[in-house]
Amino acid sequence: MKYIILIIIVIICGYLGYGLSLYYNNRLKFFRTLLFLFEKINLEINFSQAKLISILKSFHEETNNKEIKKLINNFIKCLEINNEVTKEDLFKDIKILNDEEKNMILIFFLSLGKFDVFNQTKQLNSQKEELNKLYSNAEQEAKKYAPLYLKLGIIFGLAIALILL
Amino acid sequence: MLNKILDANIYKILSQKIGFNKINEIRFRENKPIVLNVDGQVKFFDSNGFVLSYEKGLKASKKMVEDIIYKASEFSIYSINEELKQGFLVLDGGERIGVCGTIITENQKIKTITNFTSVNIRIPHEIKNCSIPIFKHLIDENGLKNILIISPPGQGKTTFIRDFIYQLTERNLFYNILIIDERGEIAGKNNKLEVGKFCDIISFSDKHTGFLQGIRAMNPHLIVTDELGGSEDFDAINYAVNCGVKILATIHADSINQLKQKKEFVKIENLFDRYVVLKKGVKPGVIEAVYNHSMQKIFIGGGQMV
Numbered sequence: 001m002k003y004i005i006l007i008i009i010v011i012i013c014g015y016l017g018y019g020l021s022l023y024y025n026n027r028l029k030f031f032r033t034l035l036f037l038f039e040k041i042n043l044e045i046n047f048s049q050a051k052l053i054s055i056l057k058s059f060h061e062e063t064n065n066k067e068i069k070k071l072i073n074n075f076i077k078c079l080e081i082n083n084e085v086t087k088e089d090l091f092k093d094i095k096i097l098n099d100e101e102k103n104m105i106l107i108f109f110l111s112l113g114k115f116d117v118f119n120q121t122k123q124l125n126s127q128k129e130e131l132n133k134l135y136s137n138a139e140q141e142a143k144k145y146a147p148l149y150l151k152l153g154i155i156f157g158l159a160i161a162l163i164l165l
Numbered sequence: 166m167l168n169k170i171l172d173a174n175i176y177k178i179l180s181q182k183i184g185f186n187k188i189n190e191i192r193f194r195e196n197k198p199i200v201l202n203v204d205g206q207v208k209f210f211d212s213n214g215f216v217l218s219y220e221k222g223l224k225a226s227k228k229m230v231e232d233i234i235y236k237a238s239e240f241s242i243y244s245i246n247e248e249l250k251q252g253f254l255v256l257d258g259g260e261r262i263g264v265c266g267t268i269i270t271e272n273q274k275i276k277t278i279t280n281f282t283s284v285n286i287r288i289p290h291e292i293k294n295c296s297i298p299i300f301k302h303l304i305d306e307n308g309l310k311n312i313l314i315i316s317p318p319g320q321g322k323t324t325f326i327r328d329f330i331y332q333l334t335e336r337n338l339f340y341n342i343l344i345i346d347e348r349g350e351i352a353g354k355n356n357k358l359e360v361g362k363f364c365d366i367i368s369f370s371d372k373h374t375g376f377l378q379g380i381r382a383m384n385p386h387l388i389v390t391d392e393l394g395g396s397e398d399f400d401a402i403n404y405a406v407n408c409g410v411k412i413l414a415t416i417h418a419d420s421i422n423q424l425k426q427k428k429e430f431v432k433i434e435n436l437f438d439r440y441v442v443l444k445k446g447v448k449p450g451v452i453e454a455v456y457n458h459s460m461q462k463i464f465i466g467g468g469q470m471v
Contacts, residue, residue, distance in 0.1 A: 045243050052241040079240050082173065083232050113240040116277040120243045 006164060010157035017153015021146035027096050028142040031135040033065040038131055042124050045117060052113040067094055075109050085110055104130055166258045170236040172229055182214035193230050194283040198222030204448035233284050237262055250275045259289040259353035295450035296329040299464055302455050303439055309387055310438035314415040315424055321449025322415035323350050323391055334361030343385035345375035351391055376401040380408050389413045399432040406436050421456055
């Protein structure tokens with residue numbers, strides 16, 4: 001019985017560590033998908049000049065990223081209700097971003113569809129660097145912290161198990 | 166469609182307190198009161214409905230103006246740049262949004278319009294039977310006449326031609342009607358407006374291309390087109406008449422005399438069998454007079470025959 005409890009403790013601590021590492025992995029996936037979205041918008045505006053909402057809806061169907069899906073839904077809702085895109089509404093139920101990242105993404109969304117093709121492309125290109133920066137920061141964080149928290153969780157579980165032994 | 170582009174509060178007031186069926190035009194100018202054109206008269210309004218003075222009228226903000234264009238573009242200004250270059254957009258319901266702002270040019274060509282300062286929304290109305298009083302002057306036992314509708318902007322030229330086409334189809338007169346809808350105003354964007362069952366529509370094409378292609382491909386009996394303007398429009402009309410196709414067209418002019426003074430008038434002088442002048446300063450679609458081929462009055466609005 002004792003050993004079973006000890007194994008459960010190790011599993012729980014490992015799971016907590018996995019949960020923390022998942023946070024960083026999700027952030028990385030979020031920014032990677034955001035970059036894909038960025039590329040799709042840029043491409044569609046330049047080649048098909050499709051309407052913004054149809055571009056977003058088609059990306060919504062293509063992606064599996066839940067956070068990006070939420071972001072797209074929130075943005076479309078803001079546009080369709082009263083064309084007021086606020087930080088609170090845009091990032092409703094999205095908890096993996098810090099304030100600075102939210103501001104950057106808000107600026108990106110606020111500029112969408114506001115210019116002719118030439119100026120919209122110029123605007124997008126100027127934001128690409130910022131989005132790339134967000135992605136590489138998330139990548140570095142994920143590389144550093146995701147395995148670390150997973151290992152720490154397991155080690156912490158094992159340490160407790162050893163003490164209890 | 167207007168509910169999608171207007172501020173929710175403004176839409177509520179206009180629909181509940183005034184009624185869109187009465188409004189011909191809404192003008193939003195940055196930091197100026199919103200102006201309505203109701204049956205040819207200028208009106209202002211606040212949250213309770215019409216107000217008598219300009220000062221008491223609800224004002225339009227810059228954001229309001231920008232929002233109308235942004236929403237009309239379905240949040241995609243980049244997708245309507247070609248329309249913006251021409252200075253207007255057309256909505257599904259045939260509403261025409263005229264746009265003012267800063268024109269950006271490159272190599273003496275308009276590149277785009279930015280910094281929007283005012284918009285003018287023209288709302289099309291169906292005035293059923295407005296062409297009936299003169300119907301027999303426009304078509305007789307010899308068939309259709311070549312018809313030119315004349316009036317200043319906003320007096321119902323397009324409404325009139327839409328009703329005339331409707332009356333033809335209502336009477337099961339099996340004419341192949343080809344509409345060259347340069348601005349999407351006759352049949353609406355995506356042909357959403359009802360123009361009858363015998364109509365083919367070429368949308369957003371210039372008249373020259375539309376006439377040439379339409380006559381070749383669709384074998385029309387009647388070509389309907391709006392707002393003759395440039396010299397090439399008159400050439401297109403000439404071409405069609407010489408092909409034996411009848412024409413129903415409109416032109417901006419205050420009166421028959423002003424029409425005669427137009428530089429291009431010589432090109433069409435002997436083409437039209439009937440000139441229909443619409444009354445100005447009253448509600449749209451009211452007929453002032455009809456003139457025959459030699460420009461003699463044959464009908465005066467109000468039912469009197471000459």
